[in-house]
Structures are given as structure tokens and as C-alpha cells.
Ligand SMILES: Nc1ncnc2c1ncn2[C@@H]1O[C@H](COP(=O)(O)OP(=O)(O)O)[C@@H](O)[C@H]1O
């Protein structure tokens with residue numbers, strides 16, 4: 001139902017989206033995983049129709065997404081910002097935001113009440129939103145995007161800045177919406193979220209998709225090898241030099257940055273040998289982590305950086 | 310239809326949010342009523358002319374015509390003091406020069422100086438001035454009709470020419486015959502001032518804040534277009550201004566016996582004025598990125614325009630140069646039109662220029678606002 005082809009957008013010299021392409025089917029929940037600055041918000045803003053000056057095409061249900069404003073009735077957007085009126089109640093916010101869409105008033109009222117139940121805000125529907133906790137506000141932010149029953153729901157970091165419980169509840173909502181047949185794209189920079197809530201995962205960085213598939217498919221990218229993340233005081237060049245003569249299948253340098261490197265090793269016996277080389281060149285190692293194959297190692301391999309930096 | 314519905318929906322929400330704000334009634338009612346009372350009282354006495362207007366005649370004339378002229382000025386409501394030399398203290402004064410009679414007899418023209426003390430009643434001065442013109446005309450007519458004699462004696466014998474010369478005095482158009490004062494001045498004045506304050510502060514800040522918080526961008530995620538959003542913002546702020554006017558006029562009618570001259574025309578003036586202010590507030594909200602800046606600019610502009618434009622004291626009492634300068638204030642055009650309606654028997658024709666100027670200003674500001682309007686920070 002959604003085909004994105006070669007979407008490219010730059011802000012001056014910064015290339016935020018680089019020939020970005022993606023397909024999405026009805027009922028699919030796609031987790032778009034990328035570090036800060038990967039271009040997630042840029043993508044969502046273009047799809048939402050609030051950002052122009054890009055090239056590429058987006059086809060939605062057989063026609064260009066930007067062909068008619070009427071198509072917006074089938075699109076639900078949950079922006080990264082908590083964009084609603086804090087002085088109004090949750091109910092008034094829903095009625096206002098829902099009122100922008102072609103939904104009859106009586107139907108809108110019914111749906112608003114229904115959605116408030118769904119996001120567990122029914123008990124406080126009449127209170128000004130400014131009294132809400134961060135998690136409650138995130139739930140309202142999500143609810144506003146769902147109100148007009150869109151065919152495609154786009155959520156930009158819907159769980160950022162809230163506690164674990166609130167996160168779980170938002171991910172539940174997303175899963176349920178997908179199960180009901182709505183196609184969903186949600187962006188995040190948190191691995192755990194995509195592992196639980198998505199039917200498909202895409203990893204993006206620097207404006208492009210690096211890999212996509214189910215969790216299992218992605219983990220297979222890194223194979224059966226064990227990953228070793230080494231941090232210390234060394235330059236990227238010095239590190240590569242230190243281990244360059246080690247045989248490739250047993251020790252492979254996945255990525256090397258200043259003070260952080262990632263190796264794939266065939267078995268853990270290789271680790272002391274690597275250490276010997278490093279100490280031999282007087283490269284200080286401060287931390288060493290052994291990781292079994294996981295989405296995190298895939299991410300590390302693909303982007304060369306940890307999501308935490 | 311859906312299009313208009315969406316614009317109304319967004320505009321209505323802006324007005325609704327303003328009305329719900331707790332300080333709203335303080336700002337739109339309590340505070341303005343305080344202004345209305347203070348300025349209404351301050352200019353209440355207005356320029357009620359004294360029952361008897363005083364005139365000092367400095368009669369330096371040697372011949373008979375000086376005394377004759379003084380005699381013609383005499384009227385029950387004018388108190389004349391005749392002196393030989395100009396006194397230091399006077400309310401208003403006319404000088405008859407030493408060659409007054411000689412010039413009349415030689416049929417030569419002459420100029421008489423009429424002086425007014427600053428701040429003396431304009432109405433009393435107008436009364437005296439009228440009387441002076443009448444006296445001059447009578448002297449002239451007598452010279453024409455009866456040579457150098459006394460017309461009164463002549464007319465006793467010739468009743469058929471009694472009405473030959475009649476002097477009517479009229480003030481040229483726009484001459485001040487009344488000075489706007491009291492609540493009929495202070496209510497419109499305060500209304501004009503608070504339309505500026507309220508619309509610019511509420512309207513400007515909400516545009517800026519909604520942009521910062523991503524609310525404006527989110528609005529465009531719906532079928533609403535940027536053009537519709539802009540129209541809605543303008544309409545919302547215009548409605549705030551009109552609402553402010555209606556509230557203060559209602560209070561004025563109920564408690565202060567407000568008379569606007571023509572209420573529909575007065576509302577028309579304020580509606581056009583509110584449109585200009587609405588455009589200015591969207592413009593300020595698009596241009597400025599900080600709340601304190603918007604409040605500062607709004608308070609500064611609103612008060613400067615109000616003071617200069619005649620919202621506090623009537624423009625009719627300021628010196629002509631200041632009045633000219635006041636024309637740069639949009640409030641001047643609103644106040645001048647409102648005064649025309651209430652105090653100078655003006656109708657729609659008289660305020661058309663004012664409406665034209667305000668409407669032009671509104672269009673210019675709306676174009677500027679549309680050009681700078683943006684939804685992203
Ligand atoms: N308005 C902007 N002006 C200039 N650069 C921007 C702007 N918005 C985003 N960028 C840049 O574009 C890149 C992608 O940003 P963004 O889409 O916000 O990424 P993400 O949401 O994944 O963190 C970043 O390098 C960011 O600095």
C-alpha cells in the first residue's frame with residue numbers, strides 16, 4: 001500500500017535522506033531503527049506532508065501520496081513533539097484534532113471516547129492535559145493520530161522520554177493497531193522496542209536503509225560468530241594495524257573507530273590473542289564486552305556505532 | 310464547504326482557548342473598565358463653556374469708531390473690559406489700533422489682532438469670535454448704507470431696509486464645536502487600545518508557541534492546507550478583537566450610558582480596525598520567536614498607538630502638529646472615525662476615508678503576515 005522510491009532530501013550541505021526506498025503492506029508494523037540524525041524525523045515529516053523540497057516518489061494506495069489533501073484522511077501522524085493543547089482536556093484535544101478530518105461529529109465523539117479507553121485515559125478525559133505525566137501525554141499524542149482510523153499510521157519516536165511501563169503500553173497500542181489491519185511505521189533509536197513490537201525491522205543510518213527483514217533474518221546477517229566490543233585509548237588506524245595479520249574467518253574487524261572497535265571471532269579462544277597484539281603495541285584497553293548474535297550486533301556491524309553514542 | 314468548515318473549526322478553537330484562559334476576563338473586562346472610568350472622569354468636565362465669555366478690548370483708538378465698534382460687540386453673554394494698554398493677564402483680547410477710526414474714514418483696510426490665552430475655553434472663544442465677525446459686518450454695512458452715521462437711528466425711520474443685511478456665522482467644516490469627552494470618548498478609546506493589547510499579545514504568542522511546539526506542523530498533517538491555516542489564524546484573531554469590542558460596548562451601554570452615535574457604524578470601524586490588528590499579530594507571531602519579545606512589542610506598540618492615536622485624551626485637544634504625527638497611528642483613524650460618528654454628526658460618508666485607510670493597512674499587514682507565515686521553527 002505504500003511504496004517509497006529514492007526519497008532524497010538535504011538541508012543545505014546535510015544530506016538527511018539519501019535515495020531512501022521502502023515498501024509497506026497492509027497490516028504490517030515496521031520498526032525503523034536508527035541513531036539520532038539518521039533521518040527518521042525527516043522521513044516522517046515528508047510523508048506527513050509538512051516538509052517539502054525533496055525528490056523521489058511516494059505511492060500510497062495506488063496514487064501519489066501528495067496528489068490530494070483528501071488522502072490525509074487515510075493517514076495518521078504521531079509527531080516526535082507532543083503537539084497538542086496543554087490547556088485543553090484530553091477529550092477537547094481529541095475533538096479538536098479529530099474535527100480536522102472528514103469524520104461526522106457524532107461519530108467523532110463516539111470514537112474519542114473509545115480511543116480514550118484504548119489509551120487508558122478515560123478516567124481523566126476532562127482534566128487539562130498540562131496536569132498529565134509524561135507517559136499520559138505520550139499516550140494522548142498517539143491517540144490523536146489514531147482518531148480518524150487511518151489506513152497508514154506513522155509514529156516518530158512515540159516512546160521517547162517515558163518510563164518503561166508507559167513504553168510497554170504504547171507498544172501494545174501499536175501492536176493492536178497493526179493487528180486491526182492498519183499499516184504502521186514507527187521510528188525509534190531503541191533496540192528493545194523493535195524486537196518486541198514489529199513484524200519487520202529496518203535499520204537506517206545517514207538517510208538510507210542498511211538492512212531490513214524480520215528479527216531472525218537480520219540476526220543471520222552477522223552469522224553464528226561471537227562479537228567482541230573493545231573500548232580503550234586507541235585510534236582507529238592503530239587498532240586495525242595491530243590485528244591486520246590475524247586470519248580473516250577466525251578474527252574479523254567489523255568496525256573500528258577511535259576508542260571503540262568491534263570484532264567478530266569464530267570462538268572465544270581468539271580473544272586473548274587479540275589482547276596480546278594490542279598490549280604489544282601498547283594500546284590501552286579499558287573495557288571488553290562479549291556479545292552473542294543479536295539485533296545490537298547487527299546494528300553495530302552495519303553502522304559501526306553503538307546506539308548509545 | 311468542508312474547506313470553510315475546517316477554517317472555522319481552527320479559528321473557533323483559538324477564540325475558545327483565549328476565552329477559557331483564566332486571566333482573560335481580567336484583561337478584557339476588569340482592566341479596561343478601570344481605564345474607562347479613569348479617562349472618562351479625567352475628561353468628564355470637558356470644555357463646557359462658561360456662561361459669560363470674557364473679552365478684553367485694548368482700545369487705543371483716538372476717533373469715534375473705536376467706541377462705536379465696542380458698542381456693537383456688546384452682548385448679554387459677553388463680558389467686555391475696555392483698557393488702554395495690553396494687560397499682562399487676559400482670557401482673550403482684541404486690539405483696536407490708534408489709527409482704527411482714521412483708516413475707516415479713509416476707507417482703508419486694516420487688521421485686528423485677536424488673541425487667546427492657551428487653554429481658554431474653545432467654545433467661549435468661538436462665541437466671542439462670532440460676535441466680533443457680526444460687529445465687523447455691522448460696521449461695514451452701516452458704512453455702505455448710511456455713510457458715516459448710526460444705522461440704528463437710520464433704521465428707526467426706514468423699517469423697509471431692516472433686513473437688508475443679515476449676518477449669519479457658520480463654522481467651516483471640521484471646526485471644533487465640541488470636544489469629545491466623558492465615557493462616550495473613554496469607552497471607544499479603551500476599546501481600541503485593548504483590541505490592540507489583547508489581539509497582539511494572545512494572538513501573537515499563540516502563533517509563536519504553536520509553531521514552537523509543533524502544533525502548526527501537526528495541523529498540516531490533516532487535510533488542512535497552509536492557506537487555510539493562515540486564514541484560520543487571521544479569522545481567530547479578528548474574532549478576538551470583535552469580541553473585545555462587543556464586550557466593552559455592552560458594558561458601556563449597561564453601566565455608562567454609552568452613546569456611539571451610530572452603533573452599527575462604530576462596530577464596522579472597529580471590525581476593520583481589528584482586521585489590521587489581527588494581521589499584525591500573526592505577523593509578529595511569525596517574526597518573533599520569544600514570548601517576552603512579543604509581549605514587549607505588543608505593549609509598546611499598543612500603548613504608543615493608543616496614546617498618540619487619541620485613545621486616552623481626545624485628539625481634538627492636542628496641538629495641530631501632534632495631531633498630524635498621530636496620523637501614523639492606526640488607532641488615530643479608528644478614534645477619529647468614532648468621534649465623527651458620536652460628536653460631529655458624521656455618517657458613513659464621513660468615515661469612508663478612515664475605513665479606506667484602515668482596510669489598506671489591514672491588507673498590507675495581511676500580505677506581510679502571509680509572506681512570513683511559517684509552521685516550522
Ligand atoms: N531543519 C533542519 N535544518 C538543518 N539540518 C537539519 C534540519 N532538520 C534535521 N537536520 C539534519 O538532518 C539530519 C537528519 O535529521 P532527523 O531527520 O531529525 O534525524 P532523526 O530524526 O533520525 O534524529 C541530521 O543530520 C540533522 O542534523
Ligand SMILES: [Mg+2]
Nearest residue numbers: 040041080157
Ligand atoms: Mg527525530
